[in-house]
Amino acid sequence: MKLIIAVLLTMVGFVVGRILEAKHYKSIKASEKELLYLPILNINKDTLDDNEIDKTQMVYGSVVISIDYFKRFLAGLRKIFGGEISSYETLIDRARREAILRMKEMAASMQADVITNMRVETSIIGKRANKGGVGSVELLAYGNGITIRK
Amino acid sequence: MILTNIEAVPGKKIIDHFGIVAGSTVRAKHFGKDLLAGLKNIVGGELKSYTELLHDSRKQATERMIEQAKELGANAIVNIRFATSSVAQGAAELYVYGTAVKVR
Structure with a gap:
């Protein structure tokens, strides 16, 4: 009985997870194109002239994401070899x-023109992924939104 | 209050320096939300309730840091860094730190 449930959940994970992933990729690509006008410079010294800068404010965006049952199963197999x-x-x-993208959206809402010194951080939120708990990772991106004087 | 994660505030000059300011908060997950997240775990993808929770907690930690900087008489915080650590099962600590300065 337990095995049947496990197989069933894995199949649900495979089908639904796949559809969701395709959908998510589509939306990511669309928003990436939309926000292409907002460049990210991964340097901490700004190359802009001080007199040109109007405003500086910190921007950030984060996502918590979890793995589906099918992928976990695949990864388990992979771990053998x-x-x-x-x-x-x-x-x-x-x-x-x-x-x-969420960081960029926040920067866009504050009329920033460029983001400098971006940092990306990964942290594990739930550890017991294979013992019935919720295994998830948080991705956090933060940087400095700069508005140029017009 | 100006917040930046670079060493200076572009277009402004640092005239005074007050040392490190920090803010932190420890949050536990809501039981009902945890249950829902567990279900979401079957199909994978974003766990919106957790994203929201962490976003709110990070905001709170930032506010605490700003409060501390205000008490010192600073008007900007530079070189801000975020850190996350899970202190216990089901609880996470969000920590924000930076250098409080006065700019002109």
């Missing part, structure tokens, strides 16, 4: 891009 776990890679990639 070692190597690249691509099912985890797409998950983290999605979350990181989403966090950066």
Whole structure:
């Protein structure tokens, strides 16, 4: 009985997880295109002239994301032989891009023109992923939104 | 209050320096939300309730840091860093720290 439930949940994870991932990637690509006008410079010394700068404010964005049952199963298999776990890679990639996008959205809402000194941080929120708990990771992106005087 | 995560405030000059200011908060997850997140865990993807929770807590930690800087008479905080650590099962600490300065 337990096995049947586990298999069922894995299948649900496979089907629904896949659909959700495709949908998420589509929305990420659309917003990335939309926010392309807002560049991120990953330097901490601003190259802009001091007189040109109107306002500086910190911006940030974060996402908590969790793995689905099917991917966990795949990763479990992969752990036997070692190597690249691509099912985890797409998950983290999605979350990181989403966090950066949220930071950009916040910067756009404050009329910033450029973001400098961006930092991305990853932290584990739930540890007991394989013991029935909620396993999730938080991706946080933060930087400095600068508005240029017009 | 101007917050930046670079060493200076662009376009302004630092005239005084008050040392490190920090704010932190420890949050536990709501039981009902945890249950929902557990269900969401089957299909994977974003856990919106957790994102919101962490966002709110981080805001609170930042506010505490700002409060501390205000008491010192600062008008900006530079070189801000965020840190997250899970202190116990189901609880996370959010920590924000920076240097309080006076700019002109």
